[in-house]
Amino acid sequence: MNKKIALAVSALAAFALVGTSACSSDDKDPATSTAATTATTDAAPALKVVGAPFTTELYGVGLPLDSSLCEQVNTAIADMVADGTWLAKLNGQMEGVLYTPNPETNPPKDFEVCDNKAGTFTTASSDTIKIGIKFDQPHLGFKEGSTYTGFDVDVATYVAGKLGFTPDKIEWVEAPSKSRETLLENHQVDIIFATYSITDARKEKVEFAGPYFVAGQDLLVRGDDDRITGPESLNESDYKLCSVTGSTPAQKIKDTYAADVELVEVTGYGECITALIAGRVDAVTTDDIILAGLAAAGVR
Amino acid sequence: MTPEVPYTTVAEQAVLIPPSPEDTQRAPKKPRRARRAEHSVLFDSPGPKTKRVIAIGNVVGVLLVAWAIYAIGAKLAEPSLIAKKGQLDWELWKINFESDTWTEFYLPGLWNTIKAAVVAIFGAVVFGLLFGVGRLAQLKPVRWFSDVIVEFFRAVPVLLMMIFLWTFLGSMQFPEPSFWAVVIALTVYNGSVVAELVRAGVQNLPNGQHEAADAIGLTRIQALVNVLVPQALLAMLPAIIAQLVVALKDSALGVAISYFDLLRAAQVRGTPYNALQTLTVAAVVFIVINYLLGRSGEWLAGRMKGRTSRLDDKFAQEIPINVSALSASAMLEPVDQDGYNEQNLRAEPGWLDDDMFESKKP
Amino acid sequence: METLTQYWEFVTQKKPDGTLLYDVLGAFWVNIQLTLWAGAVAMVLGTIILAMRISPIVSLRAVATFFTNIFRDIPLTVVMLIMWLVIWTQLGVSFGGKMSTDFYILAIIGLGLYHASFIAEALRSGVNTVPLGQAEAARAIGLTFMQSARMIVLPQAFRGAIAPIGNTIIALIKNTTVASVMGVATETSAVMSGMIETGANFVLLIFLTFAIGYVLIVIPVGMFFTWASRILAVKR
Numbered sequence: 001m002n003k004k005i006a007l008a009v010s011a012l013a014a015f016a017l018v019g020t021s022a023c024s025s026d027d028k029d030p031a032t033s034t035a036a037t038t039a040t041t042d043a044a045p046a047l048k049v050v051g052a053p054f055t056t057e058l059y060g061v062g063l064p065l066d067s068s069l070c071e072q073v074n075t076a077i078a079d080m081v082a083d084g085t086w087l088a089k090l091n092g093q094m095e096g097v098l099y100t101p102n103p104e105t106n107p108p109k110d111f112e113v114c115d116n117k118a119g120t121f122t123t124a125s126s127d128t129i130k131i132g133i134k135f136d137q138p139h140l141g142f143k144e145g146s147t148y149t150g151f152d153v154d155v156a157t158y159v160a161g162k163l164g165f166t167p168d169k170i171e172w173v174e175a176p177s178k179s180r181e182t183l184l185e186n187h188q189v190d191i192i193f194a195t196y197s198i199t200d201a202r203k204e205k206v207e208f209a210g211p212y213f214v215a216g217q218d219l220l221v222r223g224d225d226d227r228i229t230g231p232e233s234l235n236e237s238d239y240k241l242c243s244v245t246g247s248t249p250a251q252k253i254k255d256t257y258a259a260d261v262e263l264v265e266v267t268g269y270g271e272c273i274t275a276l277i278a279g280r281v282d283a284v285t286t287d288d289i290i291l292a293g294l295a296a297a298g299v300r
Numbered sequence: 301m302t303p304e305v306p307y308t309t310v311a312e313q314a315v316l317i318p319p320s321p322e323d324t325q326r327a328p329k330k331p332r333r334a335r336r337a338e339h340s341v342l343f344d345s346p347g348p349k350t351k352r353v354i355a356i357g358n359v360v361g362v363l364l365v366a367w368a369i370y371a372i373g374a375k376l377a378e379p380s381l382i383a384k385k386g387q388l389d390w391e392l393w394k395i396n397f398e399s400d401t402w403t404e405f406y407l408p409g410l411w412n413t414i415k416a417a418v419v420a421i422f423g424a425v426v427f428g429l430l431f432g433v434g435r436l437a438q439l440k441p442v443r444w445f446s447d448v449i450v451e452f453f454r455a456v457p458v459l460l461m462m463i464f465l466w467t468f469l470g471s472m473q474f475p476e477p478s479f480w481a482v483v484i485a486l487t488v489y490n491g492s493v494v495a496e497l498v499r500a501g502v503q504n505l506p507n508g509q510h511e512a513a514d515a516i517g518l519t520r521i522q523a524l525v526n527v528l529v530p531q532a533l534l535a536m537l538p539a540i541i542a543q544l545v546v547a548l549k550d551s552a553l554g555v556a557i558s559y560f561d562l563l564r565a566a567q568v569r570g571t572p573y574n575a576l577q578t579l580t581v582a583a584v585v586f587i588v589i590n591y592l593l594g595r596s597g598e599w600l601a602g603r604m605k606g607r608t609s610r611l612d613d614k615f616a617q618e619i620p621i622n623v624s625a626l627s628a629s630a631m632l633e634p635v636d637q638d639g640y641n642e643q644n645l646r647a648e649p650g651w652l653d654d655d656m657f658e659s660k661k662p
Numbered sequence: 663m664e665t666l667t668q669y670w671e672f673v674t675q676k677k678p679d680g681t682l683l684y685d686v687l688g689a690f691w692v693n694i695q696l697t698l699w700a701g702a703v704a705m706v707l708g709t710i711i712l713a714m715r716i717s718p719i720v721s722l723r724a725v726a727t728f729f730t731n732i733f734r735d736i737p738l739t740v741v742m743l744i745m746w747l748v749i750w751t752q753l754g755v756s757f758g759g760k761m762s763t764d765f766y767i768l769a770i771i772g773l774g775l776y777h778a779s780f781i782a783e784a785l786r787s788g789v790n791t792v793p794l795g796q797a798e799a800a801r802a803i804g805l806t807f808m809q810s811a812r813m814i815v816l817p818q819a820f821r822g823a824i825a826p827i828g829n830t831i832i833a834l835i836k837n838t839t840v841a842s843v844m845g846v847a848t849e850t851s852a853v854m855s856g857m858i859e860t861g862a863n864f865v866l867l868i869f870l871t872f873a874i875g876y877v878l879i880v881i882p883v884g885m886f887f888t889w890a891s892r893i894l895a896v897k898r
Contacts, residue, residue: 135560136568143568145400176478176558178470185473240761245556245842245855262761264845265852266746267555268567270575275751277380277573281761294572342797342815343718343807350718358721375753387752455880456873457836459851464869467858471865545735552737556843556851563739576747583740590735 047276047295048098048223051230053216053288055252056105060112060208061159062132062192064184066121069163069191070114073209076162080155081107086212089154093139098223099292105214112198112208119207123190129165131156132175132183132192136269139293141194148172150293155212156193181205195290217252218288220295222276228283231257238262240281242272250285269294387576395574396581405578409565410585416482416554416561417547423487424547425540428494429533433524435499446495453492459553461485466557478559486547497539501532538604541597545590552586562586669867673857689853690875696770696838696849701831703774708781709816715786716815718807726782733779738772742843745772761845769841773834780830788823789815793898821894828887832880850875 061073080086086107123129133152134141141152153172160170175183175194183189184206195215198208219241221228228234234241235258243250245265254263264281266272272284273294284291346354377386385391395401434446453461465481474480505528513523555563563582570578675683682688714726733741745768749755757767792815800810839851846852850872857868 136571138572142571143404145398146404174560178466178557179477182470182473182475182477186475188475238759251856263847264761264765265847266845267743267843268571268575270567270571270573271743271746271751273572274575274747278751278754279380280751280754297572342716342801342810346718354719354721357719361721361725372753376748451881452873452877455836455877457839457851457876459839459842460854460869460872460876463851463855463858464865467862467865468869471862549735549737552739553840555739563737563743576752579740579743579747583736583744586737586740587732587735591731594735 046223047220047273049288049291049295050219050221050228053102053218054231054257055217057197057215057217057287058108058211059213059215059289060196060198060210061212062180062184062194062196062202063207063209064121064187064190065205065207066119067191067207068119068122070112070119070207070209072163073159073191074111074114076159077108077111077155077210077212079162080158080212085158086155089158090151093151093154094289094292094296097292097295099288099295101289102214102216108211108214112210114209115203115207121187124187128169128171129160129163129191130171130173130189131160132173132180132189132194134176134194135174137195137290137293138297140290142293143172143174151213151289152193152195156191159191159193195287213289215287215289217285218291220276220284220291221282222279225282234258234261234283239283240264242266242275242281242284243286244269244272253285392574393577395569396577401569401578405565405569406562406581406585409560409562409582410589412479412559412565413548413551413561413563416479416486416551416559417544420483420486420490420547420551421540421544423483424490424494424543427487427491428496428498429529430495431491432495432498432502433521433529435495436502436524438520450492450495453488454496456489458485458489458550459556461488462553462557478554478557481557482551482554482559482561485553486550489550490543490547493543494536494540497536498529498532501536502528505531535604538597538601541593541600545593545597548590548593549586665864665867669861669864672861672864673871684853684857685848686850686853686871686875689848689850690879692846692849693835693838693841694879696766696773696841696846697831697835699770700773700777700838701834703770704777704781704830704834705827707774707778708785711778711782712785712789712819713811715782716789716811730779730782733776734783736776738776738837738840739843741772741776742769742840745769746844762847765841765845769838769844769846772844773837773841777830777834777837780833781827784823784826784830785819787826788819788821791822791896792818818896821896824887824891824894828884828891831887832884835880835883836876 061077063070063073077086090101133148133150133156135143137150137152140150142148142150157167157170161167173183173189175189175192177194180192180194180196181202184192193212196202196208197215198211202208219228219231219234227237228239231253234253238260239258240262241250241253241264243263243265245267250263250265254261269284269286269290272281275281276284284294373388377388379386431446431450434442435450437443437446462481462485465484466477469477469480469484502524509527509531510523513527518526551559551561552563554561555567558564560568562585563579566578566582567575570576673684673686677683711726711729714722715730717723746765750764750768755764755768757764796814796818797810800814805813838849841849842852842855854868854872858865861868
């Protein structure tokens with residue numbers, strides 16, 4: 001009798017295994033097979049940003065309300081644009097990516113009016129400056145080992161230089177989206193360059209200098225994918241769109257342009273990109289410069 | 301709510317079955333396999349025929365597993381559409397062997413995970429003592445209030461608390477909102493579990509303890525603070541370590557509110573092309589740490605059995621062994637986020653354990 | 663009072679097509695469905711794991727122990743991320759056209775796998791409530807392993823394990839919120855995040871709405887399992 005049991009139990013286990021692997025070797029979904037038939041040439045860029053941005057986000061420099069640095073920061077950004085560093089740094093970061101920032105608004109010319117002229121606060125410590133950046137946006141604000149790279153970092157370094165802080169006097173701090181106001185209000189950072197959109201609600205809590213870049217929501221697609229040219233084309237087929245929770249609302253695309261698009265929100269950009277290059281989603285959406293940075297990133 | 305458990309608890313069972321000598325003193329062990337195969341209540345030792353069938357079954361099983369691993373591996377190794385690299389490509393994995401990845405990401409992330417879990421467990425013990433004693437208080441409003449607090453925080457998902465606290469603390473200008481959101485959410489949740497442990501522990505102390513306290517003229521609060529709770533606490537220590545494992549695991553929920561814990565560190569390091577490779581390392585680190593912690597809790601539970609001998613036998617068996625059976629009479633069981641108390645299941649002596657097989661040997 | 667009225671308006675906002683913008687009740691329903699499905703998966707798998715653990719075959723016992731140890735020590739968030747990154751993205755597992763269907767089913771599988779080891783452990787504690795004499799008697803009257811397991815041990819084990827199984831189910835109810843990590847966007851934590859994003863003024867009220875919802879679900883379930891464990895426990 002024991003033999004039967006042994007057999008039954010092994011069969012059960014075997015069934016479970018077959019079940020799992022049967023699932024794994026499933027048929028390709030339509031998107032994958034379409035993309036797979038498209039010829040891939042080595043010249044085609046891996047990922048590309050398509051169409052013009054369909055919203056406008058002014059990336060400002062966040063400062064505490066009692067800061068005295070606002071005017072100086074505006075001047076520094078104007079200088080950076082004027083001496084060509086701004087463009088050089090942007091091109092340097094986004095090298096090899098099919099992407100042009102909106103030329104009508106970039107580089108920005110009209111700067112925020114600094115409301116608080118009587119501010120007295122400069123930096124918490126007199127010889128170093130704490131700068132808040134994002135850590136997870138390649139070529140924008142990115143922690144790469146013990147160093148920090150990206151366009152936000154470049155602008156921040158330039159501005160800090162104008163404020164009298166050499167690069168070795170800069171302390172980089174992660175400034176996740178929800179924490180930015182708090183970090184400034186508590187003087188845990190002195191200044192923030194972290195894809196920080198200027199909005200009226202935020203202006204009540206923090207002072208904005210800049211903008212140093214005008215971004216807008218856009219789409220990132222595979223380099224060999226010519227079907228998607230803008231948000232409207234997402235409506236034409238059962239496209240799949242990926243976005244990161246808490247970033248620019250992806251819901252906007254669904255509400256405004258493409259009601260039929262399937263949307264998924266996950267916790268990190270890496271998850272979206274992995275799904276994009278694996279052909280499981282067709283587009284990733286957030287602000288154009290973040291997308292360009294992701295496209296510019298190579299395998300490390 | 302009577303503390304009486306209406307059916308035979310595991311612990312009582314354990315009393316019926318004499319504990320094996322191995323529980324108290326470490327006898328040299330035979331290889332596990334040998335013991336398992338030789339002594340069993342449910343089945344005879346397999347004969348030559350069955351052994352052959354089992355051997356064939358094992359070979360088939362191993363082949364099936366090998367095939368499944370191969371199939372999954374082959375699928376993972378398929379080059380992606382555009383990056384032209386499979387997920388098993390060395391180029392993608394070597395990031396895990398760079399020193400920066402460890403010194404700047406995994407280790408600081410792990411430190412943050414541990415920091416949040418440890419702070420939360422200390423908070424949970426304080427919270428648990430406060431409300432556990434509160435639930436035993438004579439004053440009705442105090443008892444009622446403690447009941448409501450404990451039941452509320454045990455019913456609300458930790459993730460919802462974290463998301464709420466993150467936004468709420470942020471808007472209150474609280475420093476480091478993501479750290480404190482993780483810590484507070486874990487504190488109140490684990491605290492409510494500890495409160496239940498305290499209450500159950502005290503209720504299960506032998507009557508003589510509080511009678512003696514009464515006799516020497518202690519007030520109820522004095523009796524609780526000086527006599528009853530310390531005894532319960534000592535016996536709870538292994539359960540608290542088990543709760544620490546729970547807190548470590550739940551702190552990974554912090555990734556949803558960008559707390560720079562181990563998981564988020566791996567996520568940031570993996571952006572954008574190495575997400576899978578760094579996630580693998582995070583998963584392995586979590587498993588290893590929780591396994592070691594679980595084992596040390598088990599070891600401690602073994603040690604505690606000797607230390608708590610002055611307590612009633614039943615209690616000494618129950619607290620470190622089966623917390624949930626103990627409080628079956630409570631409206632809700634002390635549940636951790638994973639659905640069971642690790643301690644209860646890891647250290648339980650029963651006839652499924654090797655030791656019991658051993659002790660039943662003629 | 664005025665705040666409450668405003669909050670009510672906020673919660674009952676409608677989309678242009680007349681449906682609710684924030685479907686709070688629907689979100690809870692999604693979590694309940696996830697619980698039911700994942701609970702069923704976990705019960706079946708958990709029973710299989712238990713059977714493997716008490717089986718005569720060493721290799722099956724080893725596999726069951728390995729499975730239990732892994733899923734006991736890995737955070738559920740990691741399980742869900744693996745479901746997304748490995749199973750859905752890389753292995754391309756799909757259950758039909760819609761992404762949301764895939765995520766829903768994968769979330770159920772992930773939750774089921776994760777809780778199966780806890781169900782198995784709960785059942786194991788149930789097996790331990792069965793007196794050794796019962797198994798010995800079963801063997802003495804000549805029942806085989808399968809017969810004694812099926813007719814003597816497991817029925818009593820299930821009844822003795824109701825309380826810890828109840829714990830696992832309650833944990834499962836709450837853990838279904840982690841499905842949002844896996845892309846399930848219609849369940850409570852995702853809907854709550856969305857509401858907090860736009861209605862930051864009402865953050866406390868939004869949280870209380872969802873928290874009370876969970877209290878209303880979890881406490882009756884807990885009472886049910888306590889009741890069931892009393893009624894069904896084998897009196898000894």
